[in-house]
Amino acid sequence: MALIIDLNIQFTEMFLVLLLSPLLTGWVRKVKARLLRRQGPSVWQPYRDLARLLKKEVVLAENASWLFRVAPYLIFAATWVAAALVPTFATGLLFSWCADLIALAALVGSARFFLALAGLDVGTGFGGIGSSREVMIASLAEPATLMIFFSLALIAGSTQLSTIAGFMQTPEVGLRVSLAMALVAMLMVAIAENARIPVDNPATHLELTMVHEAMVLEYSGRHLAMIELAASLKLLMYLSLVGCVFVPWGLSPVGGGLARHLLAAGLYVGKLAVGGVLLALFETSIAKMRVFRVPEFLGAALMLSLLGVLLLFVTRSF
Amino acid sequence: MTPVDIGLGSVVLLLALVPVGIVGGRRAAATPLLYTAAALISLLALANALGALLQAGEPSVIVLPLGLPWLGGHFRLDAVSAFFLAVINLGGVAASIYALGYGRHEQAPHRVLPFYPAFLAAMNLVLMADDAFAFLLCWELMSLASWGLVMAHHHHHDNARAGFIYLMMASFGTLSLLLAFGLMAGAEGDYAFAAIRAAGHSPGVAALALGLALLGTGSKAGLVPVHVWLPLAHPAAPSHVSALMSGVMTKVAVYGFVRIVFDLLGTTTWWGAMVVLALGGVTAVMGVLYALVQNDLKRLLAYSSVENVGIIFIGLGLALAFRTNAMPWAAALALTAAMLHVFNHSLFKSLLFFGAGAVLTATGRRDMEELGGLIHRMPKTSFAFLVGSVAISALPPLNGFVSEWMTFQAVLLSPSLPQWGLKVLIPAVGCLLALAAALAAACFVRAFGIAFLGRPRSQAAAEAAEVDGFSLAAMFGLALLCLLAGILPGLVIDSLAPVATILVHDRMPEQLGIPWLSIVPIAASRSSYNGLLVFLFIIMSSSLAAFVIHRLASKAVRRGPAWDCGTPDADPATQYSAGGFSQPLRRVFGTFVFLARERVHMPQPGDARPAVFHVRLLDPVWSAVYGRLGRAVDLTAGRFNKFQTLTIRGYLSLVFLSLVTLLTGLAIWL
Amino acid sequence: MNPLAYPAVPAILGIPVAAAVLMAVLPGYRLTARINVLASLATFLSALSLFVLNREEAGTYVLVDDLNVVFIVLNTLVGFTTSVFSASYIAHELETGRLTPVYLRFYHAMYQTLMFGMNLALMANNIGVMWVAIELATLTTVLMVGIYRTPEALEAAWKYFILGSVGIALALFGTILVYMAAQPVVGEGPPAMVWTVLLKNAAEFDPALLNLAFVFLLFGYGTKVGLAPLHAWLPDAHAEGPTPISAVLSGLLLNVALYAVLRFKMLLAANPRAIAPGMLMILLGLLSLTFAAFMLYRRNDIKRLFAYSSIEHMGIITFAFGMGGPLANFAGLLHMTMHSLTKSAIFFAVGHITQVKGTQKIGDIRGLTESHPLLGWGLVIGVIAIAGLPPLGIFTSEFLVVTSTFARSPLLAMPLVTGILVAFGALLLRLNGMAFGVPSGSKAPVEASIVPLYFHLALVCIAGLYLPAPLVAWFQHVARLLG
Amino acid sequence: MQHGLNYDVAHMLAGGLVLVSFMMLYQVRLSSLLRVFAAHAVVLALSVAWQAYVQGAPHLFVTAAIALLFKALVIPVALNRIIVRLGIYREIETVFGIGLAMLVGMGLVALSMALMLRVTAEATPLAREDLAFALSVVLLGLMMMVTRRNAVSQVVAFMSLENGLILAAAGAQGMPLVVEISVAFSVLIAFIVIGIFLFRIRERFDTVNVQALDSFRGERS
Structure with missing residues (x-):
């Protein structure tokens, strides 16, 4: 019985993130538009976009290979699996043990790996520019992510996300410099990973500045839908991650009742909404930077996260 | 028949193939005959090794009347040897099968066939040697045999140079090991490993021996800064040999290190572990950075081996740190991670070299700037290479990820260490490891993306054809193993238990009993990973998505010209090149790692000359150490050379002066 | 007749003398070359019988004991194989007109005289006789080095002669001093020069005199060994003489001279109050090694290259004996044996190579493994062997030298290892150019017997993997004697 | 008393040999060098003869005779012919100044004295002195070889070195005849070979200057 409930929760979470993610994207867009004094599209617009894309036929470049066609599904799957493993409103997910924080980072890496390959597949200049920049960004963002996870893991004594989230709710945590550094670094990385301003601009098609959009330039129809969905999922995942680690309050523990779960889910949506607003605020208040400033930005994140790890030993010896 | 008998028996069989190679080298029939035999013998040795590993009985010992009566001839097969033997012979089987196809295109088979079985035999022997003399003898034999293979295509000046540097470094390594053994055996030394193991070593001796062992085995494994030969020599050999050298021979070097430091040396100091860790970290990052800027596919793979060796040494350094501080369970984790990576790397690096060899066979090109679009012409090879690329990039659910994940888990245990140096260093090394992993992914996106995807950049690439069945069989076999090792790592981890028990006197918890075949290095609440489920989830959710969409939405496909923001250009030169792809990373890291300098010569408008872009990359290690060393030797040789052209009187004066000096010395001293 | 009564010692000494006289008289190079081979074979077989026969008691002049018996066998063996090589080598020289039949007669007579001199030196029980014998051997080689009469050959011979004579003088002075110490x-009288008597009483000799004597002997015989500041004659003599002579020089004469040094070192070792001669030998050894290692780099004459390599190895051997102790002495003895076999093999290969390619310039020799696989690979194996790589014999001895040295005094091992590595680099560099790459010059098949070459290499290879127990026991015994 | 006289005479003769060695060092002309060398040989012969008398070893008289005949007469005459024929008898051929050479020679004598007297404490005084002087002669001879540029003078220097050896051999009491024979033997061979070489060298170079030989030194890379 317990298994079934757990299974239920797991699947609820899985589909919750899948369903919520376009909404979050739409929400951020909406807020940004309002901040720019525009009306902006409806928050539901992403759903409509996806539906339209799914129905359309795919226009494939003549020399696109099988990899080009398989990649969207793989990217989507990897991202979805990663997102499903992050506790959104409840800890103690059934399958959370099958991959920990490190695996999470690696799953995101897998998705990116295939995305970058897909960008190179057709053999166009733009695809290449996107892939090349993407791997450059990733090569700094990934170690930063891992370092952040290290801080968390060292503090909580575990790389299991559920355990960490549980630990973060206990008073043992206290206020730590390391955590603050990790949070800042985490935000920086999340911005870079999700191709947000100032690292990348999700809305641009200006040739020389785009990264993510350049990679997916050749995609159309359902393939593009998959990739868009994966991008939304990724944004959601990062927000959930920040939420469950840094503001874990309200997560329902293992064996919590239905009401508790519902409350937690509501709280979660609230967290996402706040996160979305903050993201939009940040994005509108800053200008996109040159591509070669990005390494410095991410380098700072990496240094910050490493410093966070090292400071752990100073503030509290184990 | 004990395992060591069978192991030596297979070595004898392999050695018996050498005369066959010498005599029949130029005949067409010799190639399939020899490689079939080599594959079968390796298979036998593999089975034997696996048997010995899984049974985990007492080590079997044999003493042969080799060398001198009190020196040499000891052979022994314990779990550590058995594990490495399994790795080696697995590589041997794969390479031999691959060579059944690849070897047909060999232009100078008489320069490959005699050395190939000798190389395999020597590697087997190193792993079974049980005294310093036999060990070094086989070690050098291995170097020599592989040197012969590197020199197979000796008409290229680069290959000859590679051979020279290789053998020089090999000799350097051997001499270091010689010194290490001399130190460990003592003045009137007994060189048998049993005696060395039994003798206690003072901390000073142990530290020095550790350093020498690190130099000696590191120079074979490709540890920075003694890696310089590796990216030259590995690509120079025929591809199946490159696979063996990169995938397997570096593991023999790791074995040497493990055997000396963990097994023979006994005690080590914690700062010894720091040295290993630091070198490992630097090696990992430097290796992958070098790999990132290579245009030669095989050289890229060779540099990537340097990176992976670095990762292995990080694991070993961690194990050393934990072992020194009496944390055997943690040491077992770190060591198992390193051993797992040894196994994994041998799989995917062989696979990738086979792929590169297949590309070489099909197109005759190694330069990525002349490849591209091979996924259409060689779909099977491409698929196998892709699997290898994913695996080596440490992406789940393939095997490369598992070992790196375990290494990270070991890194996370560092707070329990008492020494501040280690506490601070290990997370920093962890950071380097993470960086290396990320860069490796970038590197293989580039390798696969440029060589196999896009449009062909040369006529040869456009006309490539899929390679033969043997080559494909070898590649797919390894690819399958990569997947299996990735989703069922518990199997490998459990079979590594006796190895860890011998080396660090503890083992990781039993993994096979854990539900769902997860791996749990320490405790379930701490960390766990399940490759099988991750694999299934990804497969299921992607198939589900594909199925649902195809079923419910649309499955229509139309082929058209590439969009490319509306400006498609048919010229393949408009694609991103290998050099262009790595340019951002080169900019980020290159200026201080490679002392990279870019020079652009842009003609004035109206000038018809092409623009020229020139990149200069320097290997800092080469220019800082080897270049200077070479110049110093040259300078000294020049100075000394004056003595060749003295007059007879000059020579007599030398005699006279030295005699008078000596007599004066004697007069004073007496 | 009792086979054990075979007069081995007179045979070993007599056959070469008889052959030398015979060949000086007889015309026709084919015949003399054959006689040369036969005589060498007979000498070798006689030497082999020393193993089987009961040894006679040491006489006043002649002695066969553990220390020299293997040297005698080695000497006659290499003498024999070299004579086989020489037969095919000289035939070619005659064809190309570098030598005339008259000179050839002289050459063969000198060859046997040289063999006699070396055998006598090895068997001498009298330090005076030993001195005479070594001088005889030196003088014959001087004549043979100059046999081509080119300016270079004459100069080399002249240099050899002058430096050799000084060596002679110093060694004699040392010998006199030893007598003074013994007297x-x-x-008084002859017994004071008899080696066995000296050794028996060495403990009571005046140590100071012995020390001084050793300095002179080391310098005197060290000149013949080719130790570093005294080496100058060696490269040129190797390079300009006929190649069989280079082989004999490197393979045997250096050994004989070193053997003489060892004899005297034993005297010192037997005297507890004498200085340990070790440090001096270590110093000279390291100097030779380092010097030769760096000299190897700028060589462009193939024979001179390997001559320097001989200096290098003599350095290593002297170093090993200087270190002393059973292990290092053992290694030194082994190294001597292996070096003789290997270096003569290399010179066999080099001889044919220079004949085939018509040049001694390293730069003009390329791609041997392709144009002449047997010779080329022979050279490769030889160089690998001489560089101390397994499975060839020198590896074993270098293994012992390096390990035992490092355990005892790490600081001494450093220059040793550096020298070995530097020398290896030079040899490999040259080998790379000669054996590999696009072939140059004539591709005509070799009209030569490569049997001696591969015979030596096979011996070296077998010795690297397996040494018969009696041989090892003998080496160990002698190593202990050497102290 | 008898012993004292023996000692004094031997001492004087051996010292004389060293003195003559110095005189050789002083010569700058080949012809005069040859004359001094003849004197050297004469002194040697006297010294050896005295030793023979003192030690009661008649075979040493043979050695003395050989020295007198061969080195004092035959060889100087032969060499003189050569240098006359080559026209080089006036040649000045030292490397560094006479004064410096003398100074260094002094140092060498001092060295050999210091060494020998200390080393041979147990030998008879006669032998000690003899050996010390012999070593001086040997070293001086060697130095002369080093400081002369001309082949003939090098040969002469070498022979003076051998004279020192013979002095040492004769001084060693009861040293078997073997040694003398060998010395004579080696000198003979040495001379023959040198003769051959000089002949050939002259044939090719018209000079016996060693520097001319040097121009053919091995390889120059």
């Missing part, structure tokens, strides 16, 4: 103890 108060043993009494």
Whole structure:
């Protein structure tokens, strides 16, 4: 019985993130538009976009290979699996043990790996520019992510996300410099990973500045839908991650009742909404930077996260 | 028949193939005959090794009347040897099968066939040697045999140079090991490993021996800064040999290190572990950075081996740190991670070299700037290479990820260490490891993306054809193993238990009993990973998505010209090149790692000359150490050379002066 | 007749003399070359019988003991194989007109005289006789080095002669000093120069005199060994003489001279109050090694290259004996044996290579493994062997030298290892150019017997993997004697 | 008393040999060098003869005779012919100044004295002195070889070195005849070979200057 409930929760979470993610994207867009004094599209617009894309036929470049066609599904799957493993409103997910924080980072890496390959597949200049920049960004963002996870893991004594989230709710945590550094670094990385301003601009098609959009330039129809969905999922995942680690309050523990779960889910949506607003605020208040400033930005994140790890030993010896 | 008998028996069989190679080298029939035999013998040795590993009985010992009566001839097969033997012979089987196809295109088979079985035999022997003399003898034999293979295509000046540097470094390594053994055996030394193991070593001796062992085995494994030969020599050999050298021979070097430091040396100091860790970290990052800027596919793979060796040494350094501080369970984790990576790397690096060899066979090109679009012409090879690329990039659910994940888990245990140096260093090394992993992914996106995807950049690439069945069989076999090792790592981890028990006197918890075949290095609440489920989830959710969409939405496909923001250009030169792809990373890291300098010569408008872009990359290690060393030797040789052209009187004066000096010395001293 | 009564010692000494006389008289190079081979074979077989026969008691002049028996066998063996090589080598020289039949007769007679001199030196029980014998051997080689009469050959011979003579003089002075040291103890007259008597009474000799004597002997015989500041004759003599002579020089004469040094070192070792001669030998050894290692780099004459390599190895051997102790002495003895076999093999290969390619310039020799696989690979194996790589014999001895040295005094091992590595680099560099790459010059098949070459290499290879127990026991015994 | 006289005479003769060695060092002309060398040989012969008398070893008289005949007469005459024929008898051929050479020679004598007297404490005084002087002669001879540029003078220097050896051999009491024979033997061979070489060298170079030989030194890379 317990298994079934757990299974239920797991699947609820899985589909919750899948369903919520376009909404979050739409929400951020909406807020940004309002901040720019525009009306902006409806928050539901992403759903409509996806539906339209799914129905359309795919226009494939003549020399696109099988990899080009398989990649969207793989990217989507990897991202979805990663997102499903992050506790959104409840800890103690059934399958959370099958991959920990490190695996999470690696799953995101897998998705990116295939995305970058897909960008190179057709053999166009733009695809290449996107892939090349993407791997450059990733090569700094990934170690930063891992370092952040290290801080968390060292503090909580575990790389299991559920355990960490549980630990973060206990008073043992206290206020730590390391955590603050990790949070800042985490935000920086999340911005870079999700191709947000100032690292990348999700809305641009200006040739020389785009990264993510350049990679997916050749995609159309359902393939593009998959990739868009994966991008939304990724944004959601990062927000959930920040939420469950840094503001874990309200997560329902293992064996919590239905009401508790519902409350937690509501709280979660609230967290996402706040996160979305903050993201939009940040994005509108800053200008996109040159591509070669990005390494410095991410380098700072990496240094910050490493410093966070090292400071752990100073503030509290184990 | 004990395992060591069978192991030596297979070595004898392999050695018996050498005369066959010498005599029949130029005949067409010799190639399939020899490689079939080599594959079968390796298979036998593999089975034997696996048997010995899984049974985990007492080590079997044999003493042969080799060398001198009190020196040499000891052979022994314990779990550590058995594990490495399994790795080696697995590589041997794969390479031999691959060579059944690849070897047909060999232009100078008489320069490959005699050395190939000798190389395999020597590697087997190193792993079974049980005294310093036999060990070094086989070690050098291995170097020599592989040197012969590197020199197979000796008409290229680069290959000859590679051979020279290789053998020089090999000799350097051997001499270091010689010194290490001399130190460990003592003045009137007994060189048998049993005696060395039994003798206690003072901390000073142990530290020095550790350093020498690190130099000696590191120079074979490709540890920075003694890696310089590796990216030259590995690509120079025929591809199946490159696979063996990169995938397997570096593991023999790791074995040497493990055997000396963990097994023979006994005690080590914690700062010894720091040295290993630091070198490992630097090696990992430097290796992958070098790999990132290579245009030669095989050289890229060779540099990537340097990176992976670095990762292995990080694991070993961690194990050393934990072992020194009496944390055997943690040491077992770190060591198992390193051993797992040894196994994994041998799989995917062989696979990738086979792929590169297949590309070489099909197109005759190694330069990525002349490849591209091979996924259409060689779909099977491409698929196998892709699997290898994913695996080596440490992406789940393939095997490369598992070992790196375990290494990270070991890194996370560092707070329990008492020494501040280690506490601070290990997370920093962890950071380097993470960086290396990320860069490796970038590197293989580039390798696969440029060589196999896009449009062909040369006529040869456009006309490539899929390679033969043997080559494909070898590649797919390894690819399958990569997947299996990735989703069922518990199997490998459990079979590594006796190895860890011998080396660090503890083992990781039993993994096979854990539900769902997860791996749990320490405790379930701490960390766990399940490759099988991750694999299934990804497969299921992607198939589900594909199925649902195809079923419910649309499955229509139309082929058209590439969009490319509306400006498609048919010229393949408009694609991103290998050099262009790595340019951002080169900019980020290159200026201080490679002392990279870019020079652009842009003609004035109206000038018809092409623009020229020139990149200069320097290997800092080469220019800082080897270049200077070479110049110093040259300078000294020049100075000394004056003595060749003295007059007879000059020579007599030398005699006279030295005699008078000596007599004066004697007069004073007496 | 009792086979054990075979007069081995007179045979070993007599056959070469008889052959030398015979060949000086007889015309026709084919015949003399054959006689040369036969005589060498007979000498070798006689030497082999020393293993089987009961040894006679040491006489006043001649002695066969553990220390020299293997040297004698080695000497006659290499003498024999070299004579086989020489037969095919000289035939070619005659064809190309570098030598005339008259000179050839002279050459063969000198060859046997040289063999006699070396055998006598090895068997001498009298330090005076030993001195005479070594001088005889030196003088014959001087004549043979100059046999081509080119300016270079004459110059090399002249240099050899002058430096050799100074060596002769110094060694004689040392010999006199040894006599002086022995005389108060043993009494005047012949016994004071008999080696066995000296050794028996060495403990009571005046140590200071012995020390001084050793300095002179080391310098005197060290000149013949080719130790570093005294080496100058060696490269040129190797390069300009006929190649069989280079082989004999490197393979045997250096050994014989070193053997003489060892004899005297034993005297010192037997005297507890004498200085340990070790440090001096270590110093000279390291100097030779380092010097030769760097000299190897700028060589462009193939024979001179390997001559320097001989200096290098003599350095290593002297170093090993200088270190002393059973292990290092053992290694030194082994190294001597292996070096003789290997270096002569290399010179066999080099001889044919220079004949085939018509040049001694390293730069003009390329791609041997392709144009002449047997010779080329022979050279490769030889160089690998001489560089101390397994499975060839020198590896074993270098293994022992390096390990035992490092355990005892790490600081000494450093220059040793550096020298070995530097030398290896030079040899490999040259080998790379000669054996590999696009072939140059004539691709005509070799009209030569490569049997001696591969015979030596096979011996070296077998010795690297397996040494018969009696041989090892003998080496160990002698190593202990050497102290 | 008898012993004292023996000692004094031997001492004087051996010292004389060293003195003559110095005189050789002083010569700058080949012809005069040859004359001094003849004197050297004469002194040697006297010294050896005295030793023979003192030690009661008649075979040493043979050695003395050989020295007198061969080195004092035959060889100087032969060499003189050569240098006359080559027209080089006036040649000045030292490397560094006479004064410096003398100074260094002094140092060498001092060295050999210091060494020998200390080393041979147990030998008879006669032998000690003899050996010390012999070593001086040997070293001086060697130095002369080093400081002369001309082949003939090098040969002469070498022979003076051998004279020192013979002095040492004769001084060693009861040293078997073997040694003398060998010395004579080696000198003979040495001379023959040198003769051959000089002949050939002259044939090719018209000079016996060693520097001319040097121009053919091995390889120059």
